[in-house]
Amino acid sequence: MDTRPQCEAGQVVIQGSFTAMGTVFETILVGRRKGEQACRILLKLFADEIQRLESKLSYFDPDSIVTWVNRNAAKRPVRVDRELMHLIEMAIQFNELTDGAFDITMPPAMRRWRAKTPLNSLASLSSLREALHDVGSKNIVLDGPARTVQFECSGLEIDFGGMGKGYALSVLAELARDSGVDAGLISFGGSSIFAWGGAQIDRPGWRFACHNSRIDWQHPMDVELINEGFSMSANFEVLKDDSAVDHLHVFDARTTKPVEPDRSVVVLHPDPLTAEMLSTAVLIVGQTKGCVLLSQAGARGFLSSTMDGKVKIDHIGSGVSFDEG
Amino acid sequence: MKDETGLSRRKFLADVSAGAAALGLTRMGFAKGKPTNSRKPEPVSVAIIGIGFRGTHLLQLSELIENIRVGALCDVFQPHLNRAKMIAGASVPAYSDYRQVLDRKDIDGVLIATPEHLHASMALDALDAGKDVFCEKSMTHTLSETRQLISAMKTSDRILQIGLQWRFRGHNQKVVQLIKSGAIGRPLLFRGTMMARLPWYIHSSDDPKLNRLLNWRAYREYTAGLVSEFGAHILDQVNWILGNTSPARCAGFGGLDHWKNGRNTYDNISLTYEYPNGERLALLSSGFDSHILVPLDIIGTEGSIALGGVAARLFRGRTHQRPAFERYVRAVETNIQMTTAIGSPSYRLDDTDSGDDSLQIGSVRSEGQSDWGAFNQLVAFADSIQTRTKPLVDVNVGARTAISALMGNEAIDHGRVASWPEQFEL
Numbered sequence: 001m002d003t004r005p006q007c008e009a010g011q012v013v014i015q016g017s018f019t020a021m022g023t024v025f026e027t028i029l030v031g032r033r034k035g036e037q038a039c040r041i042l043l044k045l046f047a048d049e050i051q052r053l054e055s056k057l058s059y060f061d062p063d064s065i066v067t068w069v070n071r072n073a074a075k076r077p078v079r080v081d082r083e084l085m086h087l088i089e090m091a092i093q094f095n096e097l098t099d100g101a102f103d104i105t106m107p108p109a110m111r112r113w114r115a116k117t118p119l120n121s122l123a124s125l126s127s128l129r130e131a132l133h134d135v136g137s138k139n140i141v142l143d144g145p146a147r148t149v150q151f152e153c154s155g156l157e158i159d160f161g162g163m164g165k166g167y168a169l170s171v172l173a174e175l176a177r178d179s180g181v182d183a184g185l186i187s188f189g190g191s192s193i194f195a196w197g198g199a200q201i202d203r204p205g206w207r208f209a210c211h212n213s214r215i216d217w218q219h220p221m222d223v224e225l226i227n228e229g230f231s232m233s234a235n236f237e238v239l240k241d242d243s244a245v246d247h248l249h250v251f252d253a254r255t256t257k258p259v260e261p262d263r264s265v266v267v268l269h270p271d272p273l274t275a276e277m278l279s280t281a282v283l284i285v286g287q288t289k290g291c292v293l294l295s296q297a298g299a300r301g302f303l304s305s306t307m308d309g310k311v312k313i314d315h316i317g318s319g320v321s322f323d324e325g
Numbered sequence: 326m327k328d329e330t331g332l333s334r335r336k337f338l339a340d341v342s343a344g345a346a347a348l349g350l351t352r353m354g355f356a357k358g359k360p361t362n363s364r365k366p367e368p369v370s371v372a373i374i375g376i377g378f379r380g381t382h383l384l385q386l387s388e389l390i391e392n393i394r395v396g397a398l399c400d401v402f403q404p405h406l407n408r409a410k411m412i413a414g415a416s417v418p419a420y421s422d423y424r425q426v427l428d429r430k431d432i433d434g435v436l437i438a439t440p441e442h443l444h445a446s447m448a449l450d451a452l453d454a455g456k457d458v459f460c461e462k463s464m465t466h467t468l469s470e471t472r473q474l475i476s477a478m479k480t481s482d483r484i485l486q487i488g489l490q491w492r493f494r495g496h497n498q499k500v501v502q503l504i505k506s507g508a509i510g511r512p513l514l515f516r517g518t519m520m521a522r523l524p525w526y527i528h529s530s531d532d533p534k535l536n537r538l539l540n541w542r543a544y545r546e547y548t549a550g551l552v553s554e555f556g557a558h559i560l561d562q563v564n565w566i567l568g569n570t571s572p573a574r575c576a577g578f579g580g581l582d583h584w585k586n587g588r589n590t591y592d593n594i595s596l597t598y599e600y601p602n603g604e605r606l607a608l609l610s611s612g613f614d615s616h617i618l619v620p621l622d623i624i625g626t627e628g629s630i631a632l633g634g635v636a637a638r639l640f641r642g643r644t645h646q647r648p649a650f651e652r653y654v655r656a657v658e659t660n661i662q663m664t665t666a667i668g669s670p671s672y673r674l675d676d677t678d679s680g681d682d683s684l685q686i687g688s689v690r691s692e693g694q695s696d697w698g699a700f701n702q703l704v705a706f707a708d709s710i711q712t713r714t715k716p717l718v719d720v721n722v723g724a725r726t727a728i729s730a731l732m733g734n735e736a737i738d739h740g741r742v743a744s745w746p747e748q749f750e751l
Contacts, residue, residue, distance in 0.1 A: 013658045017650070026650045026667075028657055187650070190669040199657050208653060210668025220666040234670035264670060 011182075011201070014039040020050045021165055022060070023189030030183040030197065042179040046172050046186065053168045056084065059108065059159035069149055070108075070157040077141075077148035085147050087160065087167060088140065094277050095137040098293065099254070102281040106253040108157035109135040128256045136253075162233070165192040166276025169229055173272060185225070191232045194272040195225035212264045212304040213311045221266070221302065221313070229272025231279035234264035252284050259284055262306035267317070269299040282316070291316045369710045371459075372397035372426045374447060375439030376409040377539075379461055383436050384412055386700050392707045397426045402539065423447055427454035434484070434710055436703075437461060440541035441548040445470035448485065452477055457484040459706045462561075463553035463730050464723030468746055471724045475751075478720040484709045486716035487723030489561045490698030493705060496637050497562065497698070500623070500630055504566055508639060509625030512566055515606040516622040517559030519551075520614050526588050543588030545734075550590030551579075551610040552733035559621055560598070560729040561722065562632070563606050566623065571725045572598040572606070572732065573745050579737035583613040596733045608733070721751045 012031040017024060027046060029039040058064040065084060072078045080088075091104045113131040139152040160167070165188040172186050173194050183197025185206050195206035205226035212221045212232075223230060235250035235258075250259040265282045269275040278299055282290035287303050294301055294317030305312045369392060373380050376398055387393045398409045399420040406419045420426050426435065427450060434457035437447050445465045451458045464487045465471040478485055491497045504512055525542040529535070541547035542554060564570060577596030584592050592612040599605050621632040631638045653665040702718070709716045728746065735743035 013654070015654045028654050030657065187667065190650075190667050193668065200660050200662060203662065207662070207664050208668055209664045209666035211666055211670075220668070222664050223668065230668065232668055232670050266668070 012036040012039060014043060016043045016046070018047065021054050021058070021168065021188055023165075023191075025050060025186070025188055027186045028184060028199075029181050030199070032182040032201070034180040034182075038180045042176060042181050042184075045175050045179070049171055049175065050168055053164065053171065057087075057160050057164040057167070059157070059161070066158060066160070073149050074151040074154040074156060077143060077146065077150040079146070079148050082147065085142065085144070085149070087163070088149060088158070089142060090273075090277075091158075091160070091163060092137050092140060092142070094281070098281040098285060098289075100136065101252070101254065101284040101289075102277055103135075103137050103253060104158045104160055104163065105135045105137055105139070105156055106132070107159040107161050109155075110251060110253070111159075128251065132253055132256060162192060162231070162276050162280055163273070165189075166229070166231060166273040169194040169272035169276075173229070192272065192276055193225065193230040194228070195230075196227045210266060212266065212302075212313070213262070213306055219311075221304070223266065223268065225268065228268050228270045229275040230266065230268055231272065231275040232264060232266050233279040233283040235259045235262065235283060250283065264304045265290070265301060266304075267294065267299050267301035269297060275299060287314055287316060294318065366392060366711055368392045368394040369433045369457075369707045370394050370396035370431055371434045371436055371707075372399060372429070372432045373409070373436045373438065374399045374423045374426060375437060375443075376400045376405045377402075377438065380405075380436070380438035381409060381412070382699065383438055383461075383703065384409055386703050387436070388412065389700065390704055390707060392711065393703060396432050397429060399423050399426050402535075424450065427451055427456060433457060434459060434706070436706075438488075440538070441553060442466040442541075442546060445474055448474060449477055452481050452483045452485065455483065457706075457710045459486045459488065459703070460723070461488040462557045462723065463549060463727045464720070465727045466547075466549070468728065468731060468749075471727055472749075475720055475724055484706070484713075484716055485720050485723075486702070486706050486709065487718045487720070487726070488699075488702060489558065489718045489722065489726060490702045491558050491562050492565065492698070492718050492722075493701035494698040496635070497632065500632050500637050501566055503630070503639065504623070504625070508628060509623065509630055510627030512623050512625045513604050514624040515559075515563050515566075515604070516624075517556070517563070517606060517608045517620060518610070519555035519559065519620055520609075520611045521555065522612060522614055525590075525612060526584065526586055540588070543584075543586075543590055545589050548590060549730050549734050551592070551594050551612060552596065552608070553727070553730035555610045556594075556596075556608050556733060557726050557730050559606070559608055561726040562621055563598070563600075563604075564722075564725050564729065567600055567602075567604055569722065569725070570600060571745055571751065572729050573601045574599045575729075575732040575736045575743045576741075577608075577733065577736050579734075583611075591734075591737065594733065594737060596736060598729065598732075725751055 010032065012035050014029045014031070014036065015027065017026045019025070027043065029042055031039045055061060055063070056065045059066055061067060065080065069078050069080060094102045109132055113128055134153045134155055139156050140158070141150040141152060169186060169188070169192055173196065176184055176196055183199060185193065185195040187193040198204050199206045205224045207222060207224040209220035209222050210232055251257065252259055263283060265279045267275045267279040267282065269278065274297055278293055278297060279301070282293060282301070282303065285293070290303060298318055300317040302313055302315045371387065371393055373384050373395060376384060377400070380400070384395060387395050395413045395417055397418050397420060398406055398413060400406050400409070401421050410417060410419060426432060435451045437444055437458065437460040439447060441463050444460050448458050448460045465474060474485070526540045529539045537544060548554060575596055575598045577594065579591040579594035581589065581591055582593040594610050596608040597605060598608065619631045619633055623630040623632060629640045649665050649667050653667050656663045656665065705717060728749070732743040732745065
């Protein structure tokens with residue numbers, strides 16, 4: 001972790017970065033009233049909390065609680081703690097709300113399928129249908145009073161993926177609110193961000209840009225976060241250059257067809273977890289259904305589509321304009 | 326002006342021709358693996374002393390190089406000589422006593438590929454006889470031999486080149502250049518692994534003395550074993566990366582855990598070398614399995630390199646703050662209102678297979694075959710003889726590697742931390 005205090009105009013700026021949840025966690029903390037000590041304590045709390053959540057929610061950590069659930073829930077009901085129970089309940093509810101577009105059982109199944117199937121081999125979509133046949137959140141059985149999770153078919157696994165980051169941001173946001181740190185921005189890999197306060201004394205929020213198009217790297221979209229979360233999802237891979245990989249890597253599990261065309265979704269919502277789940281779902285369901293979802297949730301955002309070499313941007317949700325360019 | 330690799334003025338590896346130049350191939354042309362030489366300088370005449378496994382390899386490589394002519398063969402084992410003559414031609418004189426080779430006035434240089442314990446004495450004799458010397462690694466078998474060779478080279482006008490061919494491989498050179506340019510920040514941790522189940526012991530003669538000599542890699546009186554036969558390459562590469570420096574200390578364990586056939590070189594070693602500025606090398610080697618692992622992982626403060634046999638991969642930028650975020654922080658600190666693009670879809674720390682933030686440092690294969698280290702080093706040796714230029718892998722490089730290897734066995738043998746010998750500066 002790298003931290004460095006910097007004083008400017010009566011404020012202390014602390015930054016930190018470390019690897020977490022399969023990406024880079026980055027933060028800027030601005031202390032104006034309470035100063036450096038409060039920022040440092042908050043940074044420590046952030047690090048502890050992220051580690052705690054990662055060790056619980058990681059699909060890839062063989063010792064995580066999610067891994068424990070994945071290994072055993074098809075055999076018998078597995079007792080989980082309230083936090084994990086709550087998260088699974090939320091995921092199931094959102095699955096129903098999005099007609100199955102958001103589904104925490106899909107990523108593991110897709111991953112297994114992709115491991116066996118070359119990315120550019122779309123000829124084997126029938127094998128995808130087969131791979132997804134026995135999965136789906138409908139196969140998760142929760143027993144609230146007993147606080148247990150059970151899978152109705154073997155081979156089912158859950159992976160919170162971006163939802164885990166969104167949840168972590170919501171937990172960190174609570175810590176931030178209680179910390180006395182005047183302003184800050186926390187980010188998981190640039191795709192899941194929460195910011196509070198203003199980056200500058202005379203600004204209400206945090207303004208930054210985001211790369212919303214695979215083909216137009218020169219004109220990122222500007223957004224400003226005012227005590228809210230930001231989540232971005234896309235069906236083109238990262239980003240370090242425009243030749244990364246075959247972009248047809250996101251599939252609609254309901255139809256087993258790739259999500260086309262190139263598309264990115266940005267969702268802003270006061271709750272970063274809600275923003276995260278919405279962006280994932282809207283990427284798949286597209287503009288029309290996405291507008292409905294965002295409006296229902298009181299979220300705003302935009303959907304950027306690239307067709308025939310042109311980038312088209314549609315604002316969706318409860319309509320706040322964005323600057324383009 | 327030359328840097329410690331002897332390669333400056335020939336800034337290399339930006340392209341193929343530069344790579345060839347860096348490897349001392351500027352005087353040579355190649356076609357279908359067989360050199361052709363437009364200037365056709367007089368070939369150097371070399372004798373190969375010791376024509377076992379390695380010597381035969383050198384002989385076969387020499388046959389491909391136009392400015393090398395093999396003028397003599399030498400070995401104490403007649404079947405070795407017979408085999409060598411089949412390759413070099415029946416007319417090439419063969420000897421069982423290397424001193425007869427040294428007496429030949431028409432021999433410019435010798436390639437010494439005998440067991441390790443003979444390297445120093447033969448090299449010293451050859452230098453005394455006015456021959457240029459290419460000596461296989463490990464250069465020496467003892468510390469006192471190392472001192473003798475260094476001392477001899479202080480006054481000798483002859484060439485002594487040591488057979489550490491990794492230095493002549495294009496991608497190894499490129500890795501060193503990348504590290505120097507800061508591609509992975511400060512290299513702090515190295516993991517070297519070399520495993521091979523080679524035929525180091527085959528019962529070959531009922532004469533116990535001959536049998537022992539033919540299986541010299543199995544016995545400590547002839548070789549330091551794994552740490553020099555395999556580890557030397559890794560040690561040399563790390564010494565090279567760290568600016569031709571030497572390890573300060575070594576600790577570790579080893580044993581003869583699998584082969585129970587009378588051999589006494591370790592077949593299972595795990596060593597840790599510590600360099601003066603705190604860099605560390607974990608060196609693992611075994612002789613009972615040939616599972617191929619990445620020979621050298623180089624872990625830096627800002628990235629890593631996996632250095633393989635024919636290529637390397639660079640991984641970086643995944644464990645650190647992204648540059649855009651860094652700029653954003655600066656703007657906040659200085660109260661400048663600017664919108665930096667810190668938002669993006671999923672910046673992932675994936676496994677290395679994703680490859681989307683890794684760089685394959687491919688082989689620098691070319692008509693110059695610049696990744697063929699064992700070949701290139703002989704081309705360079707001939708070039709040094711002809712041009713009277715200092716070899717890339719000189720006595721100091723060889724000494725540094727040899728002593729590093731000896732430290733490893735000292736640590737294992739005595740169960741203690743072995744230190745770089747006092748008052749031994751290179």
